[in-house]
Amino acid sequence: MTIAAASKNEELCPVARHIARAAARLFAERGFDATSVREIVEAAGVAKPTLYYHFHSKEGLASALVTVPLSNLVATLRRIVTTVEDPISCLEQVIEAQYAFCRDDPDRGRFIYALLFGPLGSEMAGELEPFKDRLRSWTDSAVRRLAEVGIVPRDRVEACATACRGLIVISTLDYLYQEKTLGRDLARDHVNDLRKGFGGNEKIKGLES
Numbered sequence: 001m002t003i004a005a006a007s008k009n010e011e012l013c014p015v016a017r018h019i020a021r022a023a024a025r026l027f028a029e030r031g032f033d034a035t036s037v038r039e040i041v042e043a044a045g046v047a048k049p050t051l052y053y054h055f056h057s058k059e060g061l062a063s064a065l066v067t068v069p070l071s072n073l074v075a076t077l078r079r080i081v082t083t084v085e086d087p088i089s090c091l092e093q094v095i096e097a098q099y100a101f102c103r104d105d106p107d108r109g110r111f112i113y114a115l116l117f118g119p120l121g122s123e124m125a126g127e128l129e130p131f132k133d134r135l136r137s138w139t140d141s142a143v144r145r146l147a148e149v150g151i152v153p154r155d156r157v158e159a160c161a162t163a164c165r166g167l168i169v170i171s172t173l174d175y176l177y178q179e180k181t182l183g184r185d186l187a188r189d190h191v192n193d194l195r196k197g198f199g200g201n202e203k204i205k206g207l208e209s
Contacts, residue, residue, distance in 0.1 A: 012068055016054040019044045020065050021105060023058075028110035032062055032124055062124055065108055066115070070131040073101050077138035087145035088191060094142040095168060095187035098135070102172045103182055110176050139165060152198045160198040164190070 012020060022044035026035045037058050041048050055061035076097050084090040102109040115125045116132075143161040146152040152160050167190045175182035 012064065013054070015046070015050065016064070019046060019051055019054060020061065021107065023061050024065055024105060024107040024111045027062065027065070028107045028114060031114065031118075032058075032111075059124075062111075063127055065111060066124075066127045066131070069101065069105070069108060070112075070128075070135075073097065074131060074134045074138065077135065077142075081138050081141045081145070087142070087149055087151065088195075090145055091142040091164070091194075092187045092191045094139055095164070095190055096184065098139075098168050099172065099175075099182050099184075099187060102175055106176055109172065113173065113176065136165065139168070146195075151195060156198050160194055163197070164194060167194075 019040065023035070023040045026039055026043060035058075037048060037051060040058070040061070041051050044051075051061065055064055077094055080090055080093045080097065084093060112128065115128055118125055140157075140161040143152065143164055144157055146160070147154045147157045171180075171182060171186060171190075174180040
């Protein structure tokens with residue numbers, strides 16, 4: 001099975017996950033190009049053949065670091081948006097899922113941000129392109145659900161979605177690089193702030209908090 005196939009269809013096994021976490025830490029600290037396979041296996045405490053068995057190459061390892069977890073995150077957002085009935089709870093859960101993603105592995109988060117803000121046109125940054133659109137789409141879908149019930153005016157959906165994405169990016173960057181907290185109540189607080197700033201008809205039965 002190729003790395004591309006494995007990354008889409010199965011979770012990493014414990015050994016592979018351990019290697020990936022060690023690599024994420026090095027990639028986040030030094031950059032992908034400046035990190036050698038030797039440094040990765042030394043940090044992980046495994047032999048080179050073990051890394052090549054699971055990932056085939058350093059590029060395959062970096063791809064798995066991006067593709068596997070982001071595929072899972074996209075699937076989580078899709079499930080939330082399509083199954084959670086209350087639109088306020090839906091948006092809170094969509095935001096919290098993205099915060100939990102960073103809390104689960106901060107080094108992976110820093111590596112992904114390094115790719116996002118790194119040199120344009122880099123091969124590894126290209127791995128993120130499909131996920132950027134999907135993450136944005138499901139986050140925006142959660143905001144549109146607020147408009148469907150009158151919590152956000154329909155003509156302000158785009159502005160509200162932009163503000164929502166901005167809060168997510170700023171909060172995760174502050175957590176990853178400024179050592180600020182990313183508490184489990186933060187998503188709820190952000191949704192309350194968005195409702196105050198973009199609020200439409202809040203007096204809808206069953207939706208008032």
